Amino acid sequence: MASRPAQTAHDPARRIHWFARLERRFHAWRERVARKKGRTPVVLPFQGYGGDGWVRVLGRVLIVPPPTGHMRRNDGVRGWRSFVGIAVAYASVSVTIGDETHEVVADRGGVVDIVLPASLEPGWQTFRMSVEGGEAVEAHSFVVDPSVRFGVVSDVDDTVMVTALPRPLLAAWNSFVLNEHARQPVPGMAVLLERLVKEHPGAPMIYLSTGAWNVAPTLNRFLHRNLFPRGAMLLTDWGPTHDRWFRSGREHKESNLRRLAREFPEITWLLVGDDGQHDDEIYTEFTAEYPASVAGVAIRRLTTAEAVLAGGRVSVDDHSAAGVPWMSSPDGAGLAKRLERTGILS
Secondary structure, eight states: OOOOOOOOTTOSGGGSOHHHHHHHHHHHHHHHHHHHTTOOOEEEEEEEEEETTEEEEEEEEEEOOOOOTTOOTTTTOOTHHHHHSEEOTTOEEEEEETTEEEEEEOOTTSEEEEEEEOOOOSEEEEEEEEETTOOOEEEEEEEOOTTOOEEEEEOOBTTTEEOOSOHHHHHHHHHHTOOTTSOEEOTTHHHHHHHHHHHSTTOOEEEEEEEEGGGHHHHHHHHHHTTOOOOEEEEEOOSOOSSSSSOOHHHHHHHHHHHHHHHOTTOEEEEEEETTSSHHHHHHHHHHHOGGGEEEEEEEOOOHHHHHHTTSOOOOOOOTTSSSOEEEESSHHHHHHHHHHHTSOO
């Protein structure tokens, strides 16, 4: 079981990027103003995963504008509302799994990402999270059976949903105006991923994206609306870090892939991505580092228009000597045919 990451040398305030300190002061001021108005934090749970005796709990603590009309408090956090929500740094969160309650602390961005002991049956399981004694909300994690030997990791933008936006504008669009009706699914990808999890019972489905946690509720609705299989979501926080203006999407993907390899050493993963970002390079390096953890790589080729908006198409190298099946196609149907030839799909 993986343990919570230790504190690093970057933690002391003197090493934190000046803009990150400025951002924190701004959010602290907004939090004080919101609390004076009588608003209280809510915890927004994200779909996580777990293994034998443990579960990775994911969520975020926010003070959000009051819901309007028919919106429930949590359902109303979407698009720009999620972005303008005030992250509550270092909030104390109660996580109740079965009869046991754990007190955990969110990070400076209000994000909860921690591994807790849990005796849960395999499959989707429910537990509860609350903040500051408020109303508890249901959280869900997929617990992987120890006998499972196959899993799927998939990118999101341009892999399962058509982005059709220039890369420099993608983060802003995701954060401010993303709506599940505003995007189209990549043809055939929902069918492909659904076939993979059905033909490999108990296989974990992980959506690994450089998107911000702000859009997690909307992304989840998009996946559900377009019949993608349910899965854990590993997104990232938006904004500056201790030493840079914006978080590294590539580093986020690389670190989570390595983490999955350590947490589930018996599982081989099918890695699904596209040729418009760094997926091919990231998967190449991961395969070289953890060859026993890769069942195959499936790369979706962008159309010419999509490649232009993405800033160009990344050249997919010759992977004939990779030791694992490596395939590419412009859509899910084409990838399915190639996966059938490898035996990953029947």
